[in-house]
Amino acid sequence: MALLEIEALKVAIGDKPILNGLSLSLDAGDVLGVVGESGSGKSMTALSILGLPPTGARIEGAIRFEGRDLVGLSDAAMSGLRGDRVGMVFQEPMTALNPVMTIGEQVAEVARLHRKASRAQARAAARESLDRVGLKDIPLSRYPHELSGGQRQRVAIAIAVVCSPRLLIADEPTTALDVTTQAQIMDLLLRLVREDGAALILISHDLALVAQAADRLAVMKDGQIVEQGETGALLTALSHPYTRALVAHAEHAPTRVRKPDPAAPAVLEARDLVRDFPGPRRGLRRAPTFRALSNVSLAIRPGEIVGLVGESGSGKSTLLRALLALDPVQGGQVLLAGEPLTPTSPPRRRRAIQIVFQDPQGSLDPRWTVDRLVAEPLRLLDARLSAQARRARVEAVLAQVGLPSEAADRYPHQFSGGQRQRIAIARALIVEPAVIALDEAVSALDVTVRAEVLDLLAKLSDELGVAYLFVTHDMSLARGLTDRVLVMQRGRIVESGPTAEVFAAPKHPYTAELIAATPNLAGTLAARFGDGI
Known part of the structure; x- marks a missing residue:
């Protein structure tokens, strides 16, 4: 049976x-x-x-x-x-995890409910289950926000298997x-x-x-x-x-028509960025300072797609916030179109760089229409535009991302995930930036929608000459989309170069490890079943 x-x-x-x-x-x-x-x-x-x-x-x-x-x-x-x-x-x-309960309490709760265990027995079961999932060194008293994404997922698995389900x-x-x-x-x-x-x-x-x-x-x-x-x-x-x-x-990789000029002046440049975070307090003392960025330098040229890859905690998000001048740095500088960009720079200095986030559902205000959402940067930067001119700009940029003009009068919840991401891209494009940062912008999309969005991004880059900094943990995505790739580990860029060269012959062992860990459909079929597609 x-x-x-x-x-x-x-x-x-x-x-x-x-x-x-x-x-x-x-x-x-x-x-x-x-x-x-x-x-x-x-x-x-x-x-x-x-x-x-x-x-x-x-x-x-x-x-x-x-x-x-x-x-x-x-x-x-x-x-x-x-x-x-x-x-x-x-x-x-x-x-999925309760933010106000410790991880030990959350795993033990399942044992108490289903095994009628005492508190001591449930606590022992929680410890055993967390040990099984590779969290032997993590105290039961930790809260979810104190763990990395991978550790939190291990806690969720510990909760699921604590009673040995069938x-x-x-x-x-x-x-x-x-x-x-x-x-x-x-x-x-x-x-x-x-x-x-x-x-x-x-x-x-x-x-x-x-x-x-x-x-x-x-x-x-x-x-x-x-x-x-x-x-x-x-x-x-x-x-x-x-x-x-x-x-x-x-296995889709978008087709690029326009080739970036390697000799063109950089539209975005970082020079020897250093970012330190104070250590946590331990009684009357503070732990040593943590260095999240250590002399990081990069340059992105017009029309270029640059991938930034690395594990969680490698420094990708910290670097992105520094490049967007959302956080201060303790050393180095960011140059946007050749001029310094800092957290105190006026909004008009920032219009040349925009961002598209991972989750459009969370980054779009559900109470606003698409017209207001997409036009928001114009209201902040071009106050003199009339309502009619703003609406015309909104409809034009919606057309660029493949959405009809009537979409402007609808709300985010009335669109699919891929359409919402197109709206987020339109909001970034409306101020005609030189570079767009895409933070895991397609990781939550299924393969069909992802292919459509990648084709859209490639087309916009070709037509408008906009550059992208593509922050991703998906090495196969970086391989198919980017011109160059930067590999981050522990706050440093350990390898960089043309994407094809880096993937064909990685020089740093960390890069080789990332590539080896990336699932590959044809390679998996050949390895498991002796055949490919």
């Missing part, structure tokens, strides 16, 4: 179907990868298994777990399963992590599944990552599984057009 069997599952909200006749089965010890675009129904499948569909959702069909149909079970019965027999690892641990569901568990941490988390999940004899459902839009881990693959589109089967056979045969499209988008 299968551990999990889903048969003809339908989920609808009002008149809108979300899942439409989904069927799959999973045995103990299996790793099932579920892939598809945003909105395909991947997360809804996981939430349905957990008995957590949206309010008002109607569910038909069967979800049998250990022979027991979960559809129609009471909340109390489902609460007894969740965290005990079925564990869940969510995408963003910072929102089924573990991981929904995009590595999206926000750098490549080396991503590899560690995936190794950890697979090791825990093997040790406990459990099954794993791995939900991801990263085909290369799923190909590394999954025994079987289910491809979802519009609430249905359009193709499923053994991972190697499915990804080498590519019998369904949608699967072929996903693979093509996963």
